[in-house]
Amino acid sequence: MLNADLTPKGVRGVSNNGKDLQKPGEQMFRISREQAVELSIPIVAVLLALLLGAFLILFIGRSPQEAYSALLQGAFGSKRDIAETLINVTPLIFTGLSVAFSFKCGLFNIGAEGQFIMGQIVAAWIGFQLTGLPTVIHMPLAFLLGAFAGGLWAALPGYLKAKLGVHEVINTIMMNYIALYFSHYLVMGVLKEPGPIPQTPPVVAAARLWKILPGTRLHFGLILALGAVWLVYYLLFKTTLGYEIRAVGINPHAARYGGINVSRDIIIAMSISGALSGAAGAVQALGVQFRFLDLFGFVGYGFDGIAVALLGRNHPFGVLIAATLFGTLARGAITMQSIAKIPKQIIGIIQATIVIIVAADEVLRRLLKSRSPGTQASVDAGEVERDGE
């Protein structure tokens, strides 16, 4: 395919002009003016979105101050509230890392939702099926197999992308729905608990994640999520594989020319990305619900993961911050609705606005800095290069 558009294309915000392709171990905490602008974009996006939210609250004749203080109260008002907020944050860290990891390889894993479902149902299944195992074996086994299931679910679109050049976006969307119906089939059939409710039997005590804050539901999943942040950081920036994956994300042609096995790295990156989403499902099954409940639609952690990854600029630490923000908003929204009687959908609008602003960051970039010589914008936009003949 002779195509003039064979410029290096990562996903926006993933691979700006190749500057973040540092060798493992390279110094990375120097901040230039340009980086300062890049860093301020997410902050400005959040502030603008909260401002829009305030206008919406005024529009329905309420006080934004009352709404936002109810939100903060709900998120941080008591020990229990803080614990619940962190319970919300936990799966978002995993799915945010998942989407960010795929972005780093120039892939768009929009299938986090489906991988989440597969991780959740497999972890629940292992959690109730096996009995008599000690916690130190059963709990990690259920968690890891959940993550593994998510990884497998993503490996297929990764394989199809790497070997046949089929775009991963469409396939991962398709697999979201396949996972949704497949889980429904399982939970209505072989995995169903006897009785009227479409759900699996409860996960046995030995497979449940430890409680880490007495008097609350906060569970060990948070520690696992923080561990995953560090692991993804280490993998991406301190190992050869991570270096290769980022190289593929920035320019697959150059990477191939440089001797990197691009197909292999695409499959690996998709699998790791899927495993992270699967892990999100697993912690929900083993730490919060203790079973798999029939889904009537997508739970949304996967889609929110996209927002988290974008807002966190696809960096593991950025993801951590963004997941904390989104988890706080989600938790606070419930109180905002129940106490201040303000529709929690406002939070959905705020989240979508953040994504739109971060996605259209070129607008902000133009406002925030006097235009720098402008080739970069055209280079990094767009999608991953289609595997050409």
Added chain:
Amino acid sequence: MESNNLADITIYIALVVSTLRMATPLILAGLGGVFSERSGVVNIALEGIMLIAAFMGMLVSYFTNAPWLGVLAAVASGAAVAWLHAVICIKYKSNQVVSGTAINLFSVGFTGFMLRKVFEHAGQSPPVAKVADWTIPLIEKIPVVGAMIGKHTPFVYLSLIAVVISNFVLFKTKLGLRIRAVGEHPKAAETVGVDVFAIRYLCVLLSGALAGLAGASLSLGFLSQFRENMTGGRGFIALAAMIFGKWTPYGTLRACLLFGFADALQILSQTLGLTFIPRDFLLMAPYILTMAALAGVIGRSVPPAASGIPYERQK
């Protein structure tokens, strides 16, 4: 035996009617996808656009009691949301999938919020006036066939007409040639004087208008109210149908009818005695078939070459 046959015929009628009903919103949104992607812009926002349009159509019908005005509002609001997508993707060259995802997230929040704001009610709107069914004068009189296709909500007929028009525009007119050129090789198109941006804006707006019509078919055609999340993934099935139909209007029509048929089987599986096929597998079928088509298992689907790639004007 006699009565048994008769029973069979009513089942076939129900199957055809159900297939058409299920396929209609998919056809309209799928055509939207065809125009957008043929011009080089990926539009996964179809789902969100449909949802917002379904809401706006219902809203206008509620306040004016004129359902056709509601349809107009749905089409206009669909185009308006698509315009936002177009600006983000074409002018600011942002990632098209990200923009689409954001619009999908926004649509759920926006419609849920407005539902509470206007009706102070969660879940669904009050019933509104819906578009009256059309009857086709002569065909309606034919036995069996009349019952199958003689009387439907106008959206069924509009979607079929839209397929014919879309195919004509894309493959028999100068505009269609330009659209396809822009989606395959924008640089070459611009060299011969085609305004790449204008064509892309036009196609994305058109895709929004068609997805808007699809949304209206849900809230003003098949139902007469808005329900939260009533699109239920139809925007994504429409995308799948577009791919399965190899980015052509007739191909999309065939795919939508096939997917609609799978859906109809699922709905009627009790009556048809098809309980040995799990319903969930019928629901999965469109997605599995689409993946198979993309992978080349059943006739390779290849997207327009420049689809998803923002265009930088030549200096």
